[in-house]
Amino acid sequence: MHLDTAREIKAELRRRTYVIHDALRPPRQAAGGVATGICLLGAGTYGVAVRTFGQSELAAGVVEASRELAGDECDVRDVGVVHAQQWSPGELQGRHRPLRPGLSVSHLDVTAGTIGAFVAPADGDGSAVSVLSNNHVLADSDRGNPGDVILQPGTADGGADPADRIGELDAVVALDLTGANLVDAATARLDDGVEVESAHPAGALTGWVTVVDDLEVEKAGRTTGLSSGRVTAIELDGISVQYPSGVVDFDDQIEVTGAGSSGFSAGGDSGSLVYRPDTLEAVGLLFAGSEYGGDNGQGLTYCNPIGAVLEALAVRLL
Numbered sequence: 001m002h003l004d005t006a007r008e009i010k011a012e013l014r015r016r017t018y019v020i021h022d023a024l025r026p027p028r029q030a031a032g033g034v035a036t037g038i039c040l041l042g043a044g045t046y047g048v049a050v051r052t053f054g055q056s057e058l059a060a061g062v063v064e065a066s067r068e069l070a071g072d073e074c075d076v077r078d079v080g081v082v083h084a085q086q087w088s089p090g091e092l093q094g095r096h097r098p099l100r101p102g103l104s105v106s107h108l109d110v111t112a113g114t115i116g117a118f119v120a121p122a123d124g125d126g127s128a129v130s131v132l133s134n135n136h137v138l139a140d141s142d143r144g145n146p147g148d149v150i151l152q153p154g155t156a157d158g159g160a161d162p163a164d165r166i167g168e169l170d171a172v173v174a175l176d177l178t179g180a181n182l183v184d185a186a187t188a189r190l191d192d193g194v195e196v197e198s199a200h201p202a203g204a205l206t207g208w209v210t211v212v213d214d215l216e217v218e219k220a221g222r223t224t225g226l227s228s229g230r231v232t233a234i235e236l237d238g239i240s241v242q243y244p245s246g247v248v249d250f251d252d253q254i255e256v257t258g259a260g261s262s263g264f265s266a267g268g269d270s271g272s273l274v275y276r277p278d279t280l281e282a283v284g285l286l287f288a289g290s291e292y293g294g295d296n297g298q299g300l301t302y303c304n305p306i307g308a309v310l311e312a313l314a315v316r317l318l
Contacts, residue, residue, distance in 0.1 A: 001073050003212070006038045006046040007235070009069045013048065013062060014237055020061040030081045030242040032056030036066070037236030037255070039075040040214035047073035049233035049255070051293065051300075053081055053240060075233070079300050080291030082241045084136045084184070084248075084270060093157045093222050095164055098195035099131070101273060102220030104153035105188075106137060107144050107169065108161055112154025113137025114222040116273040116285055117205070118198045119187060119315035126318060129196060130170055130187040132309070133271030134287050138186040139172045141245045146170060150188040154222075156268075167191045173312045175243070180251040183304040183312050184287040198318050200275060201226050205317055208282040208306045211254055218277045219286060221269030229256045229264035229301070231283070239302060241288045254284045254303040263298035265289050274303050282306045282317060 001009075013036045026032055031054040039049035048070040052059035055078070066074045093104035093112070104112045116133050120126045131150070135141060138150060148169040151159035158164075170189040175181060190196070198204065201220050215231045233255035241248050256274060258264035265272065265286055272286040284303030294300045310316060 001046055003038070003046045006048055009048050010036050010038060010235070012069060013050070013066055016065045017062050017238065020058055024057055026056065026058055028247055030240045030247050032058060033238065033240040034059045034062045035236050035238040036062070037233045039233045040231060042214050044213070047075055049236060050074060050076045051236065051239070052076070052078045054078065077293040079293030082239060082288050082290045082302065084241055084243045084288050093153050095153050095159070098197050099152060099166065100197045101200050102222065102225070104157045104159070104222040105131060105133060105271070106151055106154030106156070106159065107140045108149045108151060108155065109140050109144070110137060110154065111156035112222060112268050114269055114271040115152070116271045117282070118196050118318045119313070120318055122310070122314050122316045128189065129318065130189050130315065131167065132185070132187055132273070132285070132315070134184045134285070135172055135175060135186045136184060136243060137271045138188050139169055141243050142172070142175050144169050165191065166194050171313050175248050177246055177248060180249050182250070182252055182308045183285070185285060185304065185309045185313055187313055187315060200273070200280070202277040203280050205275065205282055206280045208310070208317060209276065209279070210305065210307055211283050215276055215283065216278070217256060217274050217283060219265070219269070219272040219274045221265055221272040221286070223266045223268035227262070227264050228259040230259065231255065232257045252305060252308070254305060256301040256303060257294045258298055258301070261296050263294065264301040285309045
């Protein structure tokens with residue numbers, strides 16, 4: 001179907017989701033929710049994506065409505081509970097100078113996430129350099145304060161203050177626990193003398209792009225390293241993500257499925273920059289992943305559109 005048609009059906013599904021939700025009044029939790037978006041079928045062809053977070057009356061009602069409205073052009077997947085990709089004990093990463101994308105990083109009170117990219121103020125000359133990652137990596141899910149110490153490697157990987165300090169928490173996009181969020185993002189201003197190599201594995205970034213097709217993408221993350229995948233859905237609304245502080249809802253998100261038999265990401269990859277390896281254009285900031293729902297039983301990965309991230313933080317990529 002045409003993209004505009006898919007968007008119209010998605011809007012009607014969201015309306016029906018609210019109607020069913022208000023009738024059922026389910027408890028506030030990540031399990032049992034449902035998200036709707038646009039699935040990418042290739043060659044400028046689109047459908048409707050429905051992602052359920054476990055079985056529930058709400059999910060069943062929305063799935064039934066989606067099949068009524070979109071028929072065979074509806075991609076329905078149960079993905080389990082979606083978690084913010086903060087790390088639990090496992091593989092460790094080391095201390096590296098100069099800094100580069102993909103390395104372990106964290107707030108002093110967080111385990112570990114990933115350096116996604118380096119940024120500068122949108123209206124600056126590029127001399128003030130910051131690390132770009134997630135709020136839940138650099139700002140401890142809104143529990144941190146500007147000026148808090150940021151470490152590389154993250155604390156779970158042995159990072160300690162002051163030996164591994166690289167800078168301090170700077171800009172944070174607060175997480176809204178009652179409404180819809182677009183991004184999970186924050187920056188850390190680097191200390192004087194901390195050097196960086198901003199190139200990603202495929203080379204230096206050339207800019208960023210809005211996703212409207214089933215692009216092949218890559219990312220470099222602290223836990224799974226360099227991985228490849230493809231965009232399988234865009235403009236996903238209603239993704240309920242489990243954070244340590246509670247459930248946080250996100251709209252207009254990008255979904256990525258890993259290539260081959262392995263997943264695109266794992267815990268600790270949060271904050272990774274997702275980009276097109278062919279053009280070296282950034283597309284998203286990785287922040288969460290599901291338990292399953294992808295090919296071969298792997299989980300799915302969710303990303304904030306990079307344009308929304310840069311706008312919210314008033315920065316540009318370096």
